[in-house]
């Protein structure tokens with residue numbers, strides 16, 4: 001069996017005195033596309049930061065491609081959650097170039113190889129037309145594409161994408177998910193992508209990694225997004241309801257355990 005892309009064994013990660021991930025174990029085979037789901041505060045970003053070596057595990061082990069996690073691993077491309085525009089005067093090209101060799105917001109001076117890498121990354125996400133435009137003039141979706149281009153520099157084998165679909169409309173969400181899927185397949189990359197809406201990931205994901213109460217459950221959509229599996233994970237009654245082509249994960253008392261998930265045609269693909 002080949003070395004897994006990600007292997008987490010009995011990992012506990014504490015933040016602010018609280019175990020955000022508690023004795024979590026899962027294995028992601030190489031080339032898998034994993035949707036990382038969970039309510040706000042479930043620990044999706046913390047998991048990514050642990051895999052980046054930025055949030056050390058108090059106990060347990062985390063390996064990427066068979067090696068312990070460490071900061072600055074060029075095999076890992078990371079797209080953080082995007083909250084606001086930084087450096088709005090920068091062109092799209094400069095923003096991507098600024099991440100060459102792991103630098104962020106440094107001066108975009110680079111040699112011929114670096115320039116070629118930036119051009120190739122922009123082309124891979126179909127963003128050549130954004131290269132000369134200042135960031136502040138771009139839409140959220142266009143900026144997401146540039147952030148995705150940044151993650152492709154250094155030719156990573158693993159992408160950690162933190163809510164890359166946030167703030168996109170449903171059509172763009174689906175388009176972006178398909179784009180990432182196709183990129184991952186063509187470059188043989190493993191993808192862990194967090195999201196609050198499962199629908200754009202239907203047919204794209206091989207697995208779901210669902211986080212709740214410090215625990216994690218990895219499996220196919222049909223294994224994980226069920227009343228039984230999520231009730232066990234949450235330790236309280238959670239119902240998975242399919243209605244009108246949508247899937248709702250409903251907590252006891254009627255509140256949403258997660259954002260409602262659109263799911264046209266059940267689990268069929270759009």
Ligand SMILES: Nc1ncnc2c1ncn2[C@@H]1O[C@H](COP(=O)(O)OP(=O)(O)OP(=O)(O)O)[C@@H](O)[C@H]1O
Nearest residue numbers: 015016017020038039040041042043044045046047
């Ligand atoms: N630097 C930090 N210091 C202390 N606590 C933190 C820190 N970062 C995150 N936390 C806490 O860890 C928990 C998990 O946060 P995290 O950002 O990983 O969740 P998330 O699933 O990514 O949430 P969201 O969907 O809202 O982005 C939260 O309770 C949060 O308050």
